[in-house]
Amino acid sequence: MSTDLTSIIDARLYRVPDAMRRLGLSRTVIYELIRVGRLRSVKEGRTRLIPESAIREYIALLEREAA
Incomplete structure (x- = not known):
């Protein structure tokens, strides 16, 4: 993925x-x-x-804690 596209995806906000x-x-x-x-x-x-x-960071945190 290009950096610009990654930035757009990262910028998505969820209620x-x-x-x-x-x-x-x-x-x-x-x-x-x-x-x-x-x-x-x-x-x-x-x-x-x-x-x-x-x-994504929260999921990664859970994975690290499970290891």
Whole structure:
């Protein structure tokens, strides 16, 4: 993948319900992961958004912890 295309993919932002589906986790768990710093998020106005890169980082963290 080219760097420009990777940047566009990385820039994708998911609302909490979308992140819930992507990770197979409940709303409560998603917000707890954000609260303790295990899942990065950003806010746009009153909307909490989770970057695609943060989802990938969280999955990688889980894989490292499982090893």
